[in-house]
Amino acid sequence: MTLHIPFDNSYARLPGTMFSRQAPARVPAPGLIAFNRPLAERLGITGADDPALAALLSGNGIPEGAEPLAQLYAGHQFGNYSPQLGDGRALLLGEVVDRDGIRRDIQLKGSGPTPYARRGDGLAWLGPVLREYTVSEAMHAMGIPTTRALAAVRTGGEVYRDRPLPGAVLTRVARSHIRVGTFQIFAARGMLDELRALFAHAVARHYPDAGEPPVFLSRVIHAQAELIAAWMGVGFIHGVMNTDNCAISGETIDYGPCAFMDAYHPDTVYSSIDRWGRYAYAAQADIIVWNMAQLATALIPLMPDAEKAIAAFQPQINAMADLIRGAWLARFAAKIGIARPRAADAALIGELLNLMQAAEADFTNTFRALAETGSAGALLPGADAADWQGRWQARIHDEPKAEARMRAANPAIIPRNHRIEAMIAAAEAGDDAPFHRLNAALATPYDPPADADDLRQPPQPDEVVQATFCGT
Numbered sequence: 001m002t003l004h005i006p007f008d009n010s011y012a013r014l015p016g017t018m019f020s021r022q023a024p025a026r027v028p029a030p031g032l033i034a035f036n037r038p039l040a041e042r043l044g045i046t047g048a049d050d051p052a053l054a055a056l057l058s059g060n061g062i063p064e065g066a067e068p069l070a071q072l073y074a075g076h077q078f079g080n081y082s083p084q085l086g087d088g089r090a091l092l093l094g095e096v097v098d099r100d101g102i103r104r105d106i107q108l109k110g111s112g113p114t115p116y117a118r119r120g121d122g123l124a125w126l127g128p129v130l131r132e133y134t135v136s137e138a139m140h141a142m143g144i145p146t147t148r149a150l151a152a153v154r155t156g157g158e159v160y161r162d163r164p165l166p167g168a169v170l171t172r173v174a175r176s177h178i179r180v181g182t183f184q185i186f187a188a189r190g191m192l193d194e195l196r197a198l199f200a201h202a203v204a205r206h207y208p209d210a211g212e213p214p215v216f217l218s219r220v221i222h223a224q225a226e227l228i229a230a231w232m233g234v235g236f237i238h239g240v241m242n243t244d245n246c247a248i249s250g251e252t253i254d255y256g257p258c259a260f261m262d263a264y265h266p267d268t269v270y271s272s273i274d275r276w277g278r279y280a281y282a283a284q285a286d287i288i289v290w291n292m293a294q295l296a297t298a299l300i301p302l303m304p305d306a307e308k309a310i311a312a313f314q315p316q317i318n319a320m321a322d323l324i325r326g327a328w329l330a331r332f333a334a335k336i337g338i339a340r341p342r343a344a345d346a347a348l349i350g351e352l353l354n355l356m357q358a359a360e361a362d363f364t365n366t367f368r369a370l371a372e373t374g375s376a377g378a379l380l381p382g383a384d385a386a387d388w389q390g391r392w393q394a395r396i397h398d399e400p401k402a403e404a405r406m407r408a409a410n411p412a413i414i415p416r417n418h419r420i421e422a423m424i425a426a427a428e429a430g431d432d433a434p435f436h437r438l439n440a441a442l443a444t445p446y447d448p449p450a451d452a453d454d455l456r457q458p459p460q461p462d463e464v465v466q467a468t469f470c471g472t
């Protein structure tokens with residue numbers, strides 16, 4: 001049977017200066033690792049056996065109706081403006097309108113160089129492909145907005161990094177791949193027709209009742225405030241919150257050197273390239289405000305004049321920190337069983353986090369223990385912790401359904417970094433079973449399978465992963 005993807009491409013109709021049409025590179029021997037059938041079904045994708053899927057989702061052939069293109073964008077990388085980035089190793093195949101009526105991009109990542117590849121080879125190796133597949137699907141299962149993974153395919157070819165590595169291609173699904181940096185490039189270059197076309201496209205797709213730039217900015221700010229609070233609630237560190245990795249839709253995008261925290265510490269960093277901790281766990285709440293200020297700057301040319309623009313945008317940027325604090329409080333209050341937080345609850349949560357930091361307690365397991373047993377047990381020893389627990393119990397005494405709320409707010413299973421690394425090492429040696437097992441367990445993070453206790457354990461000292469490397 002032939003693969004049928006019901007493409008309905010709208011980005012390809014935008015001005016041709018906004019992207020480059022590009023065919024994927026051929027690969028030697030494609031082999032399917034994973035195909036996300038439930039997601040495919042929601043997208044209305046039918047037909048095709050494994051070899052046909054592997055061929056088409058590795059770039060060996062173009063599915064009927066696809067119009068592959070690389071999108072142009074720029075972005076601030078670690079605070080410095082890179083005037084041209086763009087999809088260097090990704091191709092938008094096209095869009096489909098899914099069963100829920102939502103338009104979604106289907107993109108290949110690792111499908112060969114594009115005009116924006118600069119000095120890169122346009123390829124991806126197996127490790128980052130399996131990491132993004134696993135972590136993005138885990139995020140989705142946790143209920144956090146994210147791009148998703150439709151397929152992972154081995155190319156049969158080699159990719160050269162510090163050593164030869166097996167090549168792979170990820171098929172990614174997103175509400176769109178429009179980034180803060182997509183707006184930045186057209187604003188910075190004075191390409192106003194393109195900026196207007198992008199704005200109209202983004203409004204229609206994401207915020208159809210937000211046709212005025214100040215309202216649009218407000219929607220993006222709200223979506224991003226919720227997203228950052230959701231990340232913090234599960235101990236997620238994106239790793240590279242550059243403005244080109246910040247989606248207008250409010251979805252988590254571009255999983256590179258990302259990781260979930262084991263022991264709680266607000267300054268935790270995993271990315272090997274983040275030497276100053278710009279994108280550390282707790283810093284994410286500040287950086288997103290900076291990123292939204294860059295978006296606001298890029299929207300200025302869409303306003304009648306700069307003065308009006310600044311008057312409309314600046315108060316929103318100034319208010320974003322409070323917005324994040326509110327979203328954070330709602331998330332963390334739910335994590336300790338509280339439905340409607342009061343002002344004093346922020347201090348109660350802060351005290352718990354301080355105790356966790358001092359005890360180097362595992363973030364996920366401490367909250368889950370509170371949910372499952374009403375006590376952090378051995379994870380939080382000492383008199384101060386016992387005192388906190390007493391005051392917490394008193395606070396939630398009258399909260400209806402506190403336990404159920406906590407179970408639904410505290411995942412038992414997260415994609416722990418040492419498990420990801422072990423899964424990648426196995427796949428590199430040809431064994432995909434750990435990848436499949438990890439993904440199966442992560443599908444129900446709040447209701448863990450009984451045989452997955454080992455996946456809930458933090459790393460042993462010799463298993464601790466110190467750094468993750470960029471998705472190249």
Ligand code: AMP
Nearest residue numbers: 085086087088089117120121122123472
């Ligand atoms: P990232 O750090 O993955 O968000 O990528 C930043 C920029 O580098 C984007 O424009 C990517 O398309 C580009 N890039 C990353 N890796 C490669 C590669 N292997 N070949 C070509 N371009 C790449």
Ligand code: MG
Nearest residue numbers: 244245253254
């Ligand atoms: Mg990126």
